[in-house]
Amino acid sequence: MTTENTTTPASGTTAVEGERYSPENPAPVIEPPRARTTRTPRSTRTNFELYGWLFMRLSGILLVFLVIGHLLIQLVLDGGVSKVSFAFVAGRWASPFWMAWDLIMLWLAMLHGANGMRTIINDYAQRDNTRFWLKVLLYTATTFTILLGTLVIFTFDPNIR
């Protein structure tokens, strides 16, 4: 015995006559995005993806220490977040060690995050145009943040007031 789900589309009653499908006039099938064909571009012979993959692993390991250290110093140790002020930052950036720490953390975190976002865009953006513009936005934002951060770290003036 067979029980059929009557899955008539909502527009079933008002269906236009032209929407009827037949063996001569089959409905279009739904193709998945960006299917591989014989025309799929051949190898570009670069190691960019290899280095990107390695960079994610190595920078990830470094960032664990840098970020956890940063959070501990800023938020937990020595009175917690209430101690963070202009004078506190000025005091820390007087030492090249903390300047280097923050600079490395900025670059690694931004590049790590941008590469991760690039991967996500590659995975999820289906149309080539969407991909392109999302990446333009991503790279602009990344470059801007890295440059601005670097500029501040190097040109920081503790006597600005």
Add this chain to the structure above:
Amino acid sequence: MSTATVEKPEAGAADSAASHKITVTFRIRRFNPEISADASWQDFVIDIDPKERVLDALHQIKWEEDGTLTFRRSCAHGICGSDAMRINGRNRLACKTLIKDLNPAKPITVEAIKGLTVLKDLIVDMEPFFQAYRDVMPFLITSGNEPTRERRQSAADRERFDDTTKCILCAACTSSCPVFWNDGQYFGPAAIVNAHRFIFDSRDEAGEQRLEILNDKDGVWRCRTTFNCTDACPRGIEVTKAIAEVKQALITRRF
């Protein structure tokens, strides 16, 4: 069946066979472009021995209930790789899945594998899948004269790629991969498994070329180690491990 009680006095043997049967609902994703542009779920309620396989149930439905149900199968014994489908949300071979292992108390859903164009009911267009397979050059490449006898190989060298020789190209892995779902340009696990089979074969000489192909932006680096492929593979191939070995070979080759 409603006639079971009537048959009882005269056909005791038939009854004991029938009493093994249970009633199972198969909820099958139907699509026929010659009738409608929309796919829909259709329920079939059949009496079947729970020790039978999903493929047997599909046969029973096709032969006794609805001849328009369309699916691929050939060997019916897990060798040809034609009947990979999504059963209860997991990619499996219908011919290797017993109904009793699927909780037959609830409706069993059967649908086409994902990420490939559905042509009708459970049949998908496998061409992009085989294109990726062809693109990794899945054949022995050597130089020099062909030996008069066989190409010899030590047992240890053979063991190196034994796992990936087991692939039957069913596409269960590739069509369970979320990266492939969104971007068909990705080679997919099956192509990488079959490249692995030759890359690590001591008799083959084109390992470098295949590594170069898989080093590209749609190659192994797109793998997110989701492990869906390893879970899906009906041959028990450690697919994600094979992909990781190709990654490792690429890195050690470079450094």
